[in-house]
Amino acid sequence: MSGVGQSFVLHERLAADTFSLGQSGLCEIRLMNDRNWPWVLLVPRVEGVREIYQLAQDQQRQLLSESSLLGEGLMALFGGDKLNVAALGNMVPQLHLHHIVRFEGDPAWPGPVWGKLPASHYGEPELAEVMSRLAPLLDRLRQL
Structure with missing residues (x-):
């Protein structure tokens, strides 16, 4: 896919707040370091993009495919x-898509998760467990 990966640098805030889960055809796949919710980000590896419409049309289709597969999984x-x-991109201008699994009755339900609870960081055993659980889904994403 043209333009992908060339001179791409992950925003420092995303790098600090997330763990790498690898790459798909278009995106960096990142796990938010907050065990309050299952929360994964897709970050298109296209430099200088802030909005979805700034991606080339083939990249927009790829992002939708990756997002749909990730969400369903x-x-x-x-x-x-x-x-x-x-x-949103209000705090981090680099285009990134949050995918957050929500549960009726969770601490922020039905409102947004932002600002409701301080991040509860993963410990090593919890991180290993969630990464193991995500592994088959990540394998499918890497094939897109």
Whole structure:
């Protein structure tokens, strides 16, 4: 896919707040370091892009395919009631799509998760467990 990966640098805040889960055809796949919710980000590896419409049309289609596969997989793995998908970018201008599995009755339900609870960081055993759980889904994403 043209333009992917060339001179791409992950924003420092995303690098600090997430763990790498590898790469798909278009995106860096990142796990938010917050065990309050199953929360994965897709970050297109295209330098200087802030909005989805700035991606080439083939990249937009690829992002939709990756996002749909990720969302469906997260809901199947974690049994959520709702999937929140958002590209806010107010704090981090680099385009990134949040995929957050939500549960009726979770501490932020039905509102957004931002600012409700301080991040509860993964310990090593929890991180290993969630990464193991995500592994088959990540393998499927890497094939797109």
